[in-house]
Amino acid sequence: MRRSLDALVQLAAPVALIVAVGLVATTVSAATEVYFLKALVSVAIVVAIYVFVGNSGVLSFGQIAFVAVGAFAAGVMTVPLESKQGVLATLFPLLRDHTIGNVPSLLLAAGLGGVFAFVVGLPLMRLSGLAAGIATFAVLEITHNVLQQWTKIGPGATTLSLVPETTGPLQATLGALVVVAAAFAYQRSRLGRQLRASREDAAAATAVGVGVHLQRLLAFTLSGALAGFAGGLLVHQLGSITTEQVYLELTFLTLAMLVVGGVTSLWGAVVGALAVSGLDSFLSQAEEGVHVLGVKLDLPTGSRLVFLAAIMALVLILRPSGLTGGRELRLPRAWRRA
Numbered sequence: 482m483r484r485s486l487d488a489l490v491q492l493a494a495p496v497a498l499i500v501a502v503g504l505v506a507t508t509v510s511a512a513t514e515v516y517f518l519k520a521l522v523s524v525a526i527v528v529a530i531y532v533f534v535g536n537s538g539v540l541s542f543g544q545i546a547f548v549a550v551g552a553f554a555a556g557v558m559t560v561p562l563e564s565k566q567g568v569l570a571t572l573f574p575l576l577r578d579h580t581i582g583n584v585p586s587l588l589l590a591a592g593l594g595g596v597f598a599f600v601v602g603l604p605l606m607r608l609s610g611l612a613a614g615i616a617t618f619a620v621l622e623i624t625h626n627v628l629q630q631w632t633k634i635g636p637g638a639t640t641l642s643l644v645p646e647t648t649g650p651l652q653a654t655l656g657a658l659v660v661v662a663a664a665f666a667y668q669r670s671r672l673g674r675q676l677r678a679s680r681e682d683a684a685a686a687t688a689v690g691v692g693v694h695l696q697r698l699l700a701f702t703l704s705g706a707l708a709g710f711a712g713g714l715l716v717h718q719l720g721s722i723t724t725e726q727v728y729l730e731l732t733f734l735t736l737a738m739l740v741v742g743g744v745t746s747l748w749g750a751v752v753g754a755l756a757v758s759g760l761d762s763f764l765s766q767a768e769e770g771v772h773v774l775g776v777k778l779d780l781p782t783g784s785r786l787v788f789l790a791a792i793m794a795l796v797l798i799l800r801p802s803g804l805t806g807g808r809e810l811r812l813p814r815a816w817r818r819a
Contacts, residue, residue, distance in 0.1 A: 487811055492665050494810040495751040496658060499524060502755060503654030514650065520758040521653035522714050524751055525660040526731075527738045529707035531750035532664050533700045534739065536673055538680035539609055542732055543601070543617030546624035547705040549727035550597050551590030551712030553628055553635045556644040556722060559586045564643045571632045583647040587656070587713040594709015595702050602701040606694050609683070621732060629724040640723050641716075648718035656714045660707050664747055667703060676700050730786070734761065737793040743803030748810045753803065757789065764788055 499521065506517035530544045560569065562580045569577060581589065605616045629638050648656070667673045676696040679686040683693050716722050734757070742753020763771075764785030767778045796803060 488669065490811060491748065491809040492662075495661050495665075495748055498751060498755065499654060499657045499661065503650050503657075506650040506653070516759075516762040518648060518650065518653045518718050519762065520755050521650075521657045522648065522711060522718055523735065523738060523758040524657040524754040525711035525714055526708065527735050527742075527754035528657075528660045528664050528747065528750045529704050529711050530735055530739055531744070531747060532667060532707060533697075533704035535745050535747075535750065536668060536676045536680065536700055537697050538745075539697065540614045541617040541701075542614055542736075543620035543624075544704060544708050545727055545732045545735065546621045547594040547598055547708035548712035548715065548731070549624055549628060549724065551594045551709030552716040552722055552727055553641065553712075554593050554709070555586035555590040555713035556641045556716040557635055558589060559583065559645050559717070560641075560643050568643070569636060572635075573633050576634065583645065583652075583717065586717075587710055590713030591706045591710035594712065595706030597709075598705020599698070599702040602698045602705075606697040606701055621728070625724055625728050638724070640721050642721040644716050644720050644722070646717060646720040648714050653714060653718065656710070660711060661747065661751065663703070663707060664750075667700070668747060672696060672699055734789065737789055740793055741796050741803055743805040743807040745802070745807035746805055746809050749803050749805035749807055752805055756804065757792075760792070761785060761789060 502517055502520060506514050506521070509517065526545075526548055529548075530541070533539070533544065534541055557565075557569070557572070557576055558579070558581050560580065562578070565572070565577060565580065601620050605613065605620070608616055628635055631637070635641060668677075675686065675691045676699075678689075679691055679693045679696060687693055712727065715727075719726070735754075738753040738757040739750055740753070741757050742751070743749025764780065767780045768782050768785060770777060770779045772778070800806075802808075
């Protein structure tokens with residue numbers, strides 16, 4: 482009974498926070514709503530990263546590659562047919578002459594993200610430490626260059642525009658909840674427990690029969706599918722996208738969200754995504770000039786990234802386990818006894 486209550490709290494806390502943000506997004510102006518939608522999509526991306534990085538303890542810089550694949554797949558396949566045949570005439574005929582709806586595009590994005598993660602993960606999941614970080618960064622670099630140069634599958638270096646903007650408060654909230662529910666189900670499963678065991682001591686986990694390579698590969702594949710799904714949400718929120726928007730800046734921003742919140746917990750991933758996304762939105766406004774307590778704050782262009790990097794460094798120095806301590810939210814001890 483106590484375990485069931487703890488599990489309920491661990492899931493209910495991030496769900497309540499996400500629903501609250503989604504409800505507030507419906508009450509604000511269209512200009513402010515954009516920041517709330519950005520925060521909800523960030524939750525989906527960061528939780529997708531957490532599924533692999535948080536449970537395995539292996540740092541990966543490549544998860545945004547799956548976001549990029551999902552975003553461009555969902556975007557290309559939902560551009561209206563007449564516009565696509567005129568603007569994206571160099572696409573493969575299968576892509577150029579067909580279009581799909583909003584929900585199928587999200588499923589396609591998730592499927593492609595998962596398949597891509599599985600293919601690249603087969604050799605890479607045998608690596609750990611620095612080698613894994615460099616190899617996954619190479620995946621991000623290769624994906625970025627392919628999407629930027631190969632006009633048979635996308636717009637190349639130009640902007641993919643005319644994508645239907647279907648990620649409003651409802652879709653962003655439901656999308657974030659789907660990703661959180663999948664991450665929670667995985668971490669409570671036998672597979673998730675085995676992967677976390679390998680995170681704590683890979684040699685001991687192997688000794689008791691845990692297939693470390695297989696468990697990492699499964700988590701990497703699930704993370705890729707969720708990241709692709711989040712990419713679909715992202716492109717439908719923006720309405721247009723370039724390869725630079727799903728590259729280095731998004732990679733380090735989302736990793737900062739995970740680190741600030743707490744790498745090893747789902748609660749930390751959600752809290753970090755919302756907290757850093759809110760701060761990032763405020764600093765973006767401050768670069769254009771914003772009044773705070775009657776004083777105009779006008780930051781130099783690009784300074785928001787400097788502030789975010791400094792905050793991440795401070796968190797790593799002062800509280801390495803993040804704002805949540807890397808733990809899930811639980812009932813107070815007295816309540817659990819009762």
